[in-house]
Amino acid sequence: MLHALDQVCFPPGIAYSYAELRSFLHHPSSSTAVACSTSASQNGEEHILGFAVVRSVRRRLRESPSPAPALHILTIDVAPEARRRGVGGLLMRWMLQKGTALNLQSIVLEVSIENHAAQRFYRHFGFEVTGTIPGYYNGLTDALELELRLDPVAPAAPAAGATGE
Numbered sequence: 001m002l003h004a005l006d007q008v009c010f011p012p013g014i015a016y017s018y019a020e021l022r023s024f025l026h027h028p029s030s031s032t033a034v035a036c037s038t039s040a041s042q043n044g045e046e047h048i049l050g051f052a053v054v055r056s057v058r059r060r061l062r063e064s065p066s067p068a069p070a071l072h073i074l075t076i077d078v079a080p081e082a083r084r085r086g087v088g089g090l091l092m093r094w095m096l097q098k099g100t101a102l103n104l105q106s107i108v109l110e111v112s113i114e115n116h117a118a119q120r121f122y123r124h125f126g127f128e129v130t131g132t133i134p135g136y137y138n139g140l141t142d143a144l145e146l147e148l149r150l151d152p153v154a155p156a157a158p159a160a161g162a163t164g165e
């Protein structure tokens with residue numbers, strides 16, 4: 001079902017093959033979130049509205065001399081009929097929570113220079129363009145590299161009454 005949704009969300013050549021998506025979903029460093037709705041009109045059955053797949057990676061980030069831990073968005077897909085209702089935002093909040101909980105420095109991704117809707121979506125959440133990869137999609141279409149820096153987790157405050165060294 002996730003593969004069928006990915007085929008609807010991306011044009012041929014950019015949508016993942018079944019084998020690619022399967023390998024992403026099963027990779028040990030990947031995580032997937034699925035957004036569902038349950039409606040009475042569908043006899044209480046769950047209907048998939050969207051999903052996102054991310055992977056922990058090490059990347060050379062802006063202003064960092066050596067590769068740093070980051071969350072790489074492999075895909076985020078929202079069904080056309082469910083768009084502009086906050087489903088993508090819900091999946092993005094899951095990614096932000098995950099990246100922060102893992103103490104990662106950034107969320108990174110590639111997006112087609114032709115995908116203006118997705119670029120606006122990422123800009124809405126504060127992502128910035130860090131580079132361009134010529135011919136990233138099938139050697140034909142360039143990709144923009146985007147990055148969002150994550151706030152470091154503040155160290156836990158000492159419990160009341162605890163003494164320092």
Ligand SMILES: CC(C)(COP(=O)(O)OP(=O)(O)OC[C@H]1O[C@@H](n2cnc3c(N)ncnc32)[C@H](O)[C@@H]1OP(=O)(O)O)[C@@H](O)C(=O)NCCC(=O)NCCS
Nearest residue numbers: 009077078083084085086087088089111117118120121124
């Ligand atoms: C990009 C995508 C995930 C956005 O999902 P969504 O559920 O529609 O996003 P949200 O409703 O949470 O949108 C949050 C904000 O992003 C911006 N945004 C999202 N889609 C937009 C669009 N088509 N045009 C302009 N701004 C857009 C808006 O600021 C929006 O807030 P608003 O609706 O209050 O104005 C969805 O369009 C999608 O699945 N597209 C096809 C697959 C894709 O391109 N994925 C990204 C590949 S890198």
